[in-house]
Amino acid sequence: MKNRKSFAQAVSCLLFVSLFMSMALGADDKAKTAYKTNCVSCHGSDGGGTPLGKSMQAADLRSQQVQSKPDAELAQVITEGKNNMPAFKNTLNPEQVQGVVKYIRELGKNKQSSEK
Numbered sequence: 001m002k003n004r005k006s007f008a009q010a011v012s013c014l015l016f017v018s019l020f021m022s023m024a025l026g027a028d029d030k031a032k033t034a035y036k037t038n039c040v041s042c043h044g045s046d047g048g049g050t051p052l053g054k055s056m057q058a059a060d061l062r063s064q065q066v067q068s069k070p071d072a073e074l075a076q077v078i079t080e081g082k083n084n085m086p087a088f089k090n091t092l093n094p095e096q097v098q099g100v101v102k103y104i105r106e107l108g109k110n111k112q113s114s115e116k
């Protein structure tokens with residue numbers, strides 16, 4: 001009887017952990033989708049910038065110049081826009097903007113690791 005109880009506890013614990021993990025993964029996936037839907041046309045899927053983006057002076061999102069800026073500043077540019085960079089405040093909510101900023105950090109890390 002005692003074993004059955006701890007088995008049930010282990011199962012519910014596992015369920016909880018996997019639920020939590022799928023929620024965390026879901027958030028990442030959403031940010032990726034938001035990026036792919038809204039940003040790729042100018043910034044490219046790797047953040048390096050498409051010919052269109054480059055023609056508008058879009059910086060490489062993986063560059064030191066962009067990566068060295070704090071999250072709040074990147075979120076501000078995405079929300080309010082800057083020069084040729086369009087504002088996304090009507091498209092993305094603050095939570096989605098945070099997710100996309102995190103995704104830009106991931107793009108930056110990928111570049112650094114491939115340069116090594």
Ligand code: HEC
Pocket residue numbers: 034035038039040041042043053056057058059061065066069073074077078082083084085086088100101104
């Ligand atoms: C129409 C083309 C276009 C689209 C679409 C676009 N951007 Fe940009 N983005 C630009 C340009 C151009 C700049 C350079 C702005 C400047 O510094 O003058 C820029 C700059 C940036 C910067 C750097 C800001 C800085 O201060 O250095 C970030 C971060 C950024 N974009 C994120 C995004 C994200 C995230 C999306 C999608 C939600 C997106 N952009 C969609 C054109 C675009």
